[in-house]
Amino acid sequence: MSSADELKALGNKAFSAKKFDEAIDYFTQAIAASSTPNHVLFSNRSACFTSLHKYDKALEDAEKCVEINKTWAKGYNRIAAAHFGLDNLDEAENAFKSALNLDPNNAMAKQGLKQIETRLTEKNSAPDLGFADKFNDPNLIENLKKNPKTKELMKDPAILEKILKFKQNPQEMATQLLSDPKLMTIFGAILGINLDMPDLSNLSPEANPSAPPPEPATKGPEAIPKEDQDPEISIPDDIEMKNPEEKSKSVPPPVSEPQPEPEPEKIIEEPQEDLAAKADAEKQLGNTLYKQRKFDEAITHYDAAWELKNDITYLNNRAAAEFEKKEYETCIKTCEYAVEQGRELRADYKIVAKSFARIGNAYVKLNDLEKARYFFDKSLTEHRTPLVLNKLRSVEKQIKIQEAEAYVNPEKAEEARLLGKDYFTKSDWPKAVEAYTEMIKRAPDDARGYSNRAAALAKLMSFPEAVKDCNLAIQKDPNFVRAYIRKANAQLAMKEYTGCLDTLEVAKEKDSQINAGKSSYEIDQLFQKAMSQRFAAVEGETPEQTMERVSRDPEVTTILQDPVMQSILSQARDNPAALQDHMKNPQIYKKIMTLISAGVIRTR
Incomplete structure (x- = not known):
């Protein structure tokens, strides 16, 4: 099966050769083959119908083109050309103006407006047979409906439409009066005379020798192919209006299907x-x-x-x-x-x-x-x-x-927790992180999910992320001691000693209140480790250099300058056992351990 682009190319070729029926068939196939509505294909088929003077179908395709793409000026040119062919000059003028609103330099629209102006000038220059005053009667339609001779004729919507058009432009009567017996009867009623005549419309020229010879068939706007300038879609897409000088060679295009119009008294609208x-x-x-x-x-x-x-x-x-x-x-x-x-x-x-x-x-x-x-x-x-x-x-x-x-589901959360534990035991840290993440999604208020994921992240050396998860676990459960310990471990790994010691201090307090000191040994060991690492000698540094560096530490200096600590240290020199009593105070304990780790206080 050919693609839409291939069928479009064949349609373009047929159009260029003026094989319009063949082009219509290709464009129809291209429309059916397109995955999405393509405004250009409808535009091209409209051009073909216009070239064949099938203006109703041309208008239908042109309106579909504009429905798909309301910002394409050429689509409105297509509508205008179809209306021009149907002799709907007001509609054609509005469509050309719409094209100019989108593209002020649109040559096709400018030419079309000039053509409409020429057509209107020709119409207005035609004689009105002296009927203009008669058509200004506001009761004209009602009188014709009541007249026995015209009562039945006025039931025909086509006749009614013509009379309403003649009210607006009496000059149009000159081209239709003698060719329509029904109109002759109506005009006779308007004038108050009998103009009834036999219907000669069905007689051929041979059967009616006195009839005037038929005028040549009309030629409406003609579509001429031209490569579209759109770099993505190349199509024939311009319409050329017939030259005004050629009007003498053609009769007006066929009138569109008549539509019911409002009563005459409603035609006059308020400003x-x-x-x-x-x-x-x-x-x-x-x-x-x-x-x-x-x-x-x-x-x-x-x-x-x-x-x-x-x-x-x-x-x-x-x-x-x-x-x-x-x-x-x-x-x-x-x-x-x-x-x-x-x-x-x-x-x-x-x-x-x-x-x-x-x-x-x-x-x-x-x-x-x-x-x-x-x-x-x-x-x-x-x-x-x-x-x-x-x-x-x-x-x-x-x-x-x-x-x-x-997404929350406690049962699914427990399944994910056990799965994460299994992966953690097998040292499959990435899989453990995935499982604990699923646990968090299924149970976002369970602190264990964040704490367990922090443990797995620490194994992957992702210490900042581990600290964040520990903070979330503490936020969900402020008494969760294990989350404090895991946070301190991550801070120690990042050498954030002060933060680590602060976290351990809170952990020791929570452990004493909640767990009766169950984790005190682990907390103390971690505390000692943090202290020792904090003041450990740097590689290549002598003991004297280490001591000098430690003595300049801001925290050590602050402790030594504290009057209370000076009193406690003075008392410890005379009675070392008294120091043990002071260390029962958590704040004093932290300061003394800091001095021991710094080497200021030496133990035997």
Whole structure:
């Protein structure tokens, strides 16, 4: 099976050879083969349909192209070309202007607007047969519906559409009056005379020799291939409008399928400025009621504002009132409608961003945090603000908390602890760390998981991480003596002697209070080791140099200058046994052990 790119290339080749039906087939296959909708393929097929004067199908593909990519100016050129072919000049003009809004230098759109202007000039220069005044009668449609001769004809939507068009542009009558018996009957009724004539529309030229010869078939906008400038997608994608001088060779393109239109009296609309002013007045009334927490009344005024003027700000305000009423599902639907309408109206991205943000707020209230995160992210894509960014981060944090809470399972935690113990016994430290990490996730409040992982990390020489885990274990259980001892070991390995001694001091106190001194021997041994290492001689250093360095130690100097310690040391010289009594005080014990380790006090 050929790929979409290969089929597109074949379509381009057929298009260049003006084999439009063949090109349509290739582009259709390429559309089906594409993994994602490709706006360029619909654009190219639209160009083919335009070249075959199948403007309805060309318009359908052009609108699909714009639906896929609303920022591509050429898509709007395709819509304009199809409307031009259907003689929908207002729609064509709007589409060309949309293309220029996206690409001010778009030559195709500029040429198209000139062509439309030429077409309108030609139409306006045609005679109106003196019927303009007759069509200004506001009761024209009703009178025709009541007239026995035209009553049945007025039931035909196509006839009604033509009359409404003639009201706007009477000059168009000149090209259609003599070729349509039904219109002759209607115009006769308008003039008050009988213009009934046999229907000659089904007779061939041979059967009706007096009929004027048929005009040549019309040629609408013609698509001419041109390499697209997009480096990723190369396609034929420009439309060339027929030269104005060629208009004399063609008749107007076929009229599109008629659609019901409003009654004539509704055609005259209120000036847009007045409607906008009234809409804003309704919004202000709604805002006042909103502040008074009269949300139902506020919604009524916001709806009235929207009916007067399509501005999605009014929909956003309505959604805010629904949010305050705790009607979160309704609020979401209103905001989704606001986004949909905002796209069609090309509303400011900032306003669309507010709609997305309000949807996110509603989903937070519904405790659907995943959807809330999605819509906050959509809001930031439209317009980035610190407020919405903070909301997104808050939701992401809550999601992580919920995921962690959902993962908690004491039974699984115990399984992970036993597995970690097995790996630790086998000296498989990395696996032990993994198992204890799983234990922590399954039981985040169990201090043993952090302490056990610290032991495994210490074996891997990851002492800073081991200290962090010990601190977490102590935070979970301040009386967990084993966590203090493991922390002191890690600090000693990092030569943080002062921190190590402080940790051991707390461990000794906790051990005495909780475990009745069960671990006192281990703590004392570690204390002595820390002291000895602290004042140990440096390699290559003489005893005299060591003593001189130790005597300058800030802690040793502070102890020796302490009046209480001076008194205790003086007393110990005369009565060494008295020193043992003083060492029962933990603070004195620590200071005396420091002096012993420093060599200031020598024991026999």
